[in-house]
Amino acid sequence: MSVSQNELLQQMDDRPLWRRLGWFDWVWSLLVAAGAVVAYQKYHSLMDTYEIAILAGTSISLVAWGWFWKPVRAYSLAVAVLSLFALWLYGDDLARGEQSFFLKFLFSSQSAIMWMSALYVLATLTYFFATFTRNEFAGRVASSMTWSATVMGLVGLMVRWRESYLISPDVGHIPVSNLYEVFILFSVITALLYLYYEGKYRTRAMGGFVLLVISAAVGFLLWYSFERGAHEIAPLVPALKSYWMKIHVPANFIGYGAFALAAMVGVAYLLRSAQENRSGSGFWTRTLPPLEMLDDVMYKSIALGFAFFTVATILGALWAAEAWGGYWSWDPKETWALIVWLNYAAWLHMRLTKGWRGRPMAWWALVGLFVTLFAFLGVNMFLSGLHSYGEL
Amino acid sequence: MEYYSTGQPKSFESDLVIEGDSSSEPVEATIAVNHPLIYQGYAIYQASFQDGGSKLTFKAWPLDGSQGKPKTFSTAVSEAMKVDTSQGPLTLEMDDFRLFNINPAPEGSGKKFRNFGPSVKFKLRNAQWEAREYENYMSPIQLEGRAFYLSVVRSQVSEPFSYLHIPADPQGSLARFMAFDTLLHDSQQVAAVARDTAAETFTDLQLQNTSMQEEVVQTMVRLAGVFTAGGFDAIGQLVEQSVPAEKRARVTDAYMKVLQNLLSSAYVRVLQEEGVDVENGVSDADARFYEDAINAVAAIPAYGSPFYLQLTGFEQLQAAGLQIAKAPGKATVYLGFFLLCAGVFMMFYIHPRRLWLMLIPEGDKTRVLLAGSGERNPPEFDAAFARLSQQADALLNANHQRDSRSL
Numbered sequence: 001m002s003v004s005q006n007e008l009l010q011q012m013d014d015r016p017l018w019r020r021l022g023w024f025d026w027v028w029s030l031l032v033a034a035g036a037v038v039a040y041q042k043y044h045s046l047m048d049t050y051e052i053a054i055l056a057g058t059s060i061s062l063v064a065w066g067w068f069w070k071p072v073r074a075y076s077l078a079v080a081v082l083s084l085f086a087l088w089l090y091g092d093d094l095a096r097g098e099q100s101f102f103l104k105f106l107f108s109s110q111s112a113i114m115w116m117s118a119l120y121v122l123a124t125l126t127y128f129f130a131t132f133t134r135n136e137f138a139g140r141v142a143s144s145m146t147w148s149a150t151v152m153g154l155v156g157l158m159v160r161w162r163e164s165y166l167i168s169p170d171v172g173h174i175p176v177s178n179l180y181e182v183f184i185l186f187s188v189i190t191a192l193l194y195l196y197y198e199g200k201y202r203t204r205a206m207g208g209f210v211l212l213v214i215s216a217a218v219g220f221l222l223w224y225s226f227e228r229g230a231h232e233i234a235p236l237v238p239a240l241k242s243y244w245m246k247i248h249v250p251a252n253f254i255g256y257g258a259f260a261l262a263a264m265v266g267v268a269y270l271l272r273s274a275q276e277n278r279s280g281s282g283f284w285t286r287t288l289p290p291l292e293m294l295d296d297v298m299y300k301s302i303a304l305g306f307a308f309f310t311v312a313t314i315l316g317a318l319w320a321a322e323a324w325g326g327y328w329s330w331d332p333k334e335t336w337a338l339i340v341w342l343n344y345a346a347w348l349h350m351r352l353t354k355g356w357r358g359r360p361m362a363w364w365a366l367v368g369l370f371v372t373l374f375a376f377l378g379v380n381m382f383l384s385g386l387h388s389y390g391e392l
Numbered sequence: 393m394e395y396y397s398t399g400q401p402k403s404f405e406s407d408l409v410i411e412g413d414s415s416s417e418p419v420e421a422t423i424a425v426n427h428p429l430i431y432q433g434y435a436i437y438q439a440s441f442q443d444g445g446s447k448l449t450f451k452a453w454p455l456d457g458s459q460g461k462p463k464t465f466s467t468a469v470s471e472a473m474k475v476d477t478s479q480g481p482l483t484l485e486m487d488d489f490r491l492f493n494i495n496p497a498p499e500g501s502g503k504k505f506r507n508f509g510p511s512v513k514f515k516l517r518n519a520q521w522e523a524r525e526y527e528n529y530m531s532p533i534q535l536e537g538r539a540f541y542l543s544v545v546r547s548q549v550s551e552p553f554s555y556l557h558i559p560a561d562p563q564g565s566l567a568r569f570m571a572f573d574t575l576l577h578d579s580q581q582v583a584a585v586a587r588d589t590a591a592e593t594f595t596d597l598q599l600q601n602t603s604m605q606e607e608v609v610q611t612m613v614r615l616a617g618v619f620t621a622g623g624f625d626a627i628g629q630l631v632e633q634s635v636p637a638e639k640r641a642r643v644t645d646a647y648m649k650v651l652q653n654l655l656s657s658a659y660v661r662v663l664q665e666e667g668v669d670v671e672n673g674v675s676d677a678d679a680r681f682y683e684d685a686i687n688a689v690a691a692i693p694a695y696g697s698p699f700y701l702q703l704t705g706f707e708q709l710q711a712a713g714l715q716i717a718k719a720p721g722k723a724t725v726y727l728g729f730f731l732l733c734a735g736v737f738m739m740f741y742i743h744p745r746r747l748w749l750m751l752i753p754e755g756d757k758t759r760v761l762l763a764g765s766g767e768r769n770p771p772e773f774d775a776a777f778a779r780l781s782q783q784a785d786a787l788l789n790a791n792h793q794r795d796s797r798s799l
Contacts, residue, residue, distance in 0.1 A: 170402065238403045242426040296771050303740040310736050314729045323426045325437040325715045327725070352739075352768070 021067060028073040029063045035080065050243040069196055071147075078151045082107060083158035090159075094166040109163055109175075110231060112156030113184060117218040119149030120187060124215045127207035131287050139204040146191055146211065153188040157181070164233045171235040176249040179380065180231055183221045185250065187214045189257035193304070197261075197297050203289045206297070209264040213369075244319035251312035256376055258305025259344065262298045263369030266362035269294040273359055295357060298365055306344045313337055332383035336375035343371050404441045406712040423714075437715040443469045444711030446489040448512060451702040453570045455692050457577020457620070462570070464704070469512075477698040480519060487513040491708055493529070508533055508542075512703050516696075522547075524696050530703040532560040538680060541566060541702070545695055556695050559684035562677070566702060569685050572662045576620050576689060579613060582658070586612035589657040612654045615647055619655075623690035627651065655686060743768040745776075760788060 036059035044052065066072040086107035089100045097108040105111055123145035130138035157175050165172030175181040194210040225231040268288050275282040276291070288294070316337070317327040328334060347364055350356040394402040403424050410419040410431060421429045428437045449466040456478045467473055472485045493508040510530040517523040524547045532539035539560040544553045561568035575581050586609045594605050618626045627647055635643045659682050663670050668678065719725070743766055750761040762781055766773025 235402065238425040241403065244426075292771065296769075307733075307736045307740055311733050314733060318726075318729070321719075322428060323437075325428070325435065325439065325717050355767075 017067060024073065025067055028066060028077070031077070032059050032063050032066075035059070048243065051246075054243060054246055069199075071195070071199065075147070075151065079154045079158065082151065082155045086112075086155065086159045087162050090162065090166060092166065094163060097163070107155060107159060109156045109160035112152045112159060113221075113231075116149045116153035116156060116184070116187070117222060119145050119152065120191070120211060120214050120218050123149060124208060124211035127204060127211055131205055131208055134287065139207075142207055143195070143198065143204060146195060146207070150188055150191045150195070153184050153191075157184055157188070160233070167233055171233065173236045173241075174246050175233075176245065176253075177236055177240055178234070179377075180221065180224055182249065182253060183217050183224070185253045186257055186260075187217050187221075189250075189253050190214055190217075190260050193254075193257055193261050193301065197301070201289060201293055201297065203293075205288045206265055206268055206294075209268045210261055213260045213264050239323055242319060242323065244315060244322070248312055248315045248319055251308050251315060255305045255309030255312055256372055258301045258308070259340075259365075259372045260369055262301040262305065262365045265294055265298045265301065266365035269298065269362040270359060270366070273362070291358075295361070298362065299351060302344055302347060302365065302368075306341075306348060309337075309341060309344070313341060332379050333375070336379050340368075340372050340375045343368055404438055404712070406438055406714070408436065408714075433720065434716050434718045437717065438712060439715035440713030442711050442713065443489050444709040445469050445471075446709045447707040448486065448489060448703060449705040451704050452699040453566055453702060454699050455573060455695070456698040457574060462702075469709075479698050482698075483515075483517040485515040485517060485523075487515060487525075489513075489706060489708065510703065510706060512701075512706075514701070525549075526697065526701070528701055528703060530706075532564055538684065539564065540684070541700075543695070543700065545697075547696065554691075554694065556688060556691050557684065558688045558700065559681050561681065566700070568662060568666060568681070569688065570700075571665065572659060572685055573689055573692070575658050575662060576616060576655070579617065582616045582654070583609065583613050585658045585661055586616070586654055589653055593653070608650070611647075612650055615651045616654055619651060620689065620692075622693050626693075656682065659685070740768075743773070745773060747780075760784070 036055055039055060040047075040052065047055070062072075062076060066076065086103060089103050089107070090096055097103045097110075103111070106115065123142050126138055126142035126145060129135070130142055160175045160181070161172075164175065176185060190210065191214055194207065198204060198207065268284075269291060272284045272288045272294065273291055275284045316334070320329065320334075321327045347361065347368065351361060394405070405422055405424040407422050408420070408429065410421075419431060421431075423429045423436060423438050425438050428435045430436075445468045447466065447468050449464065451462045451464050453462045465473075467484075467486055469486045469489050472483050475482050475484055490511050490513075493511050495506060495508055508529055508531075511527055512530070513525065513527045515523040515525050524545055527544040529542045533542050535557070540557040541560055543556040543558070545556065546553050558566060558569050560566065575585075589612065590605050590608045593608075594601070615627065618630055622629070628644065631640050631644050631647065660670055660674065663674065663678060674682070745764065745766040747762065747764040750763070752759040752761060762784055764773070764777050764780075766777070
C-alpha cells in the first residue's frame, strides 16, 4: 500500500482543526462562500426563508466537510466547474442539448448519467482486477474511475435540476423526486462514503465489493430508463412541493448508502473470516484488510447511516405534520422506515452494550441491506400509500 | 386548483375567510398543500379536494329504439334523479365530474400522456338496488385517426371496465350514429329497408318469386331484431339452437351475409336522409364510420343503459376538505426531536475514553503505570494512546534527567 509520509503525518496531527488548514482550504472556502452569495443575490427573491436557511446550511456544511475530508475540495470544484460549463452551454434553450457537442455527448444530464453508469461498472471490474492481480496501478485507475463516475453523477443531477427549469419554470424542481433520480443520488453517496474509507484506511480491497452494489443500482437505473422511460422529467405532484424535500430525501439516502456500504463490507468480512477459520490463510486473507478493520468500517458506516436515517425520519415526520397534519400516519413507507431504523438500532445496541462482534454482525449487516432494499424499493413495488411517488 | 400544461394537477389551493370575534377583522388567507394556515394556535390544512356539486347539462340519446328526440336536462354532481325507461324506473346518480383526465398516450405519439378532457361519472341503479357505473367523456377522443365518444362501464366493482366507442360523425356529433341505431331498433323501418334490399337483390338476380322474397324480408327483420338485442353473439346462439351441427357454418355465413346486406342498406338510407351524396358509392371515411357503428351497435346490449348521456355543458364547483389541528405540545415535540438527534450524534462521535495512572513506589524511584480504555472506537484509541504514552515517556525521562542533575 502506498502511504505518503504526508498523509501519515496528517493523521497523527493533533493540532486543533483550524491550525491545520492550508491556503487551499481558505481559498476553497472563499469560493464556496462566494458561490453562496452569488446564488443568494441572484435568486433570493424566489426563495423562502427556509430555502435561504438551506442554502446557508449547505454552504457551511460543505466547508466543514471539505476541511474534514480534503478530497471534497477538488471534487466540489470539479462538479461546480463542469455543471456551470454545461449550464453556460445550455443558456436558456433546452434544444441546445441536441446541438452542442459537449452537451450531447458529455454533460447533458442524460449523457453525464450514462458516463457515470459506464464508469461505475468499469471501476467495479477494475477493482476486482486489481485485487486479483495485486496490481497497484490498476487499483489507482479504479479509484480514479470511481471519482470520475461520482463527479459525472453529481454533474448529471445538477444539470438535470437546471433542465427541469428549462422545460418550464413551473416544472422545475430538485432532482430527488422519483426513483430514477434517487438511484443516481444513492450511487453517488455510496461511492463517496466508500472513497472516504478507502482514503482513511488506505486500502482498495473493499472497492470491488462496494462498487458491486453500486453497479446493481446502475443496472436497475438503466433498465428503468430504457424500459420505462423514467429519465423523462415530470412535474411535481403538489404534495412534494416543499423545501422539506430538499433535505428529507438526501438525508435518507446518506442512510441508505451507508447501510449498503456496511453490508458489502460485511460480505468482505465473511469471506475473509471463512477462509481464516478453514485454512488460516488464502487468497482473501492476503488481499483483504484485517478483520478488525473491516469490522470497524462496518460499525462506522452503520453508525453514520443510522444517525442520518434518524434525522431523515424526523424531518419526514415534521414534513408530514405540515403537509398531512400529523407526524406519523403508519403509511407503508413510514412503517418500513421504522423497521429499518429498529433493525439498525438493535445492531448498534448489541455492539455497543453487549460487545457483539464478528460473523453474526456481518451477516446481520448483510440482511439489513435486504430490509433496507425493501423499504426503499419493495414498498414502492408492492405496497401503495402516501409515499407512492416513485412507482415501478 | 391549478394545472400544469400537461393537465396534471399542480396545486390545490383554497382561499379562506375566517370570521373571528365580532371585534376583529375577518382573516383572509390562501392555504395549499404544504402551506397550512396557523390561526390562533390552530393549524388549518388543505386535506382533500373534491367536486362541490358541479352543475351539468346533458343530452340523453335513446339507445333502445324508443322514438323521439334526445332529451336535454340538467343536474348536479351528488344529486340523484328518477328516470322512467324501457327497463323500468331507474335512479341516475351523479357521482363526480373531472375537468382533466390524464391518460397514457399511445406508443409512438411522442408524448407520454394526453388529456382526454372533461368526464362525468354516474351510476344507474334499478329497483333491485343493482347499479352500473359509467364514466362518459365529454369530447370525442381520437383513436387511430378517428373520433369516438367514449363511455366506460362496469356492472360490479370487481369487474374490469368495458368500453363503448361510438363514432362521431363528420360534424363531430352523435346524430348520425343515433339515427342509424334508432332505425335498426324500429321494426317497421327495418322491414321497409329489408323489402327494398330484397327487391333489389331479386331484380339483380332476375328472380320473380314473391313468397321467397317475403321470406327473405322476414328473415332480415328477425335477424336485425336478434342483432340489436344481443349483438353478434346472439346470432351465433340463434344458429346453435335452431340448426343441426353440420349445417351451422353454412347457415351462419348465409345469415351474416343477409344481415350485412340489410345493415349496409340501412346505413345508406341514414346517409341519404342526412343529405350525403351516395350516387358514386360511399366515401372511405363513411365506410369506416359504418364499421365502427356496427361494432358499437353490437356492444350496446352489453352496455346496459337505455340511453347514452352526452355531457353538453358544465359549471365546475369545487370543494375543499380542511383539516384543523391544534398541537399545543409542538415545542416539546420539537425539543424531543432535537434531543434525539443530538443524542444519536453524540453517542457516535463523542467517545468516552478512560485513563488510569498508577504510581508504584519502588525504593527511591516511582514506577508510573499508564492504562486506558476506549470501547467505542478501539483503533483510534490505540493510536491516541500510543501517542500519549510516548509523550509521557518523553516527559518523564526529561524530568528524571533533570532530577538526577539536581541531586
